Amino acid sequence: MPELHFDRLAEPLWPLLNKFYRSHNSSMKALKGGQLWVARNSEIVAGLCLSPVVGGQWLTGLFVDPALRGQGLATRLIAHAIAPAEGTVWLLCHPDLEGFYTAQGFSQQTVLPQSLAERLVRYKRNKPMIAMGVCRQG
Template sequence: MHIERLAPPLWPLLNKFYRSHDSSMKALKDGQLWVARDSEIVAGVCLSPVVGGQWLTGVFVAPTHRGQGLAARLIGEAVADCEGTVWLLCHPDLERLYQGMGFSQDTVLPQSLSERLVRYKRNKPMIAMGLNALDKR
């Protein structure tokens, strides 16, 4: 399994991967896109800059490759050189998964993500988690 940052001309491949699995995820154009691939993309994530760090979105692993620690490996590679905090917004059912990667609900969100969380929570249960730069080492 090869993990790599996608070059901008290849960004449509990540959206194609999401669509092929009927996922509503989308690759954000202002971010860094990371993928895991065998002969084809089997997992992807997106990191977008926000005040104080990065926002992790688009975490998706193909159903055939789940349960193998691939999300943790991919996220680990993607955030390895990030400065500041890496935040994510997720369903409460995923808290244990992200805790295993070092994320914690004990985090202070930048205003842009705090406002987004309030909007998201109107329609579904959501929590915010963060991973500080010191915790990545």
């Protein structure tokens, strides 16, 4: 595999992340107003979004090309994306992913901002979900 680069995607290139999601039939969407991070060689092979919330950032849209899973891309992309973050980085995920995110330093021992707490309640009406966070000093 060619060398991968982990970068924050410039705003004019944001449609490329949504194109990547769609090409894999993913329901993920890049959120406007956030920071989009990607792993890429000649093409995007993984992406995520960090959106500002009170006290930190909300991590959403983590997706790795299925053909490249199991190679640590998600771990490396998360590390690059949250390294400059200050405050807490939160995420909402299926309980089956707890072990993966715990290995990245996230914990369920976190206090959600109200906007994410309300979202978690809504999401849990339709599927099992947990909230996790990791405190960053920047």
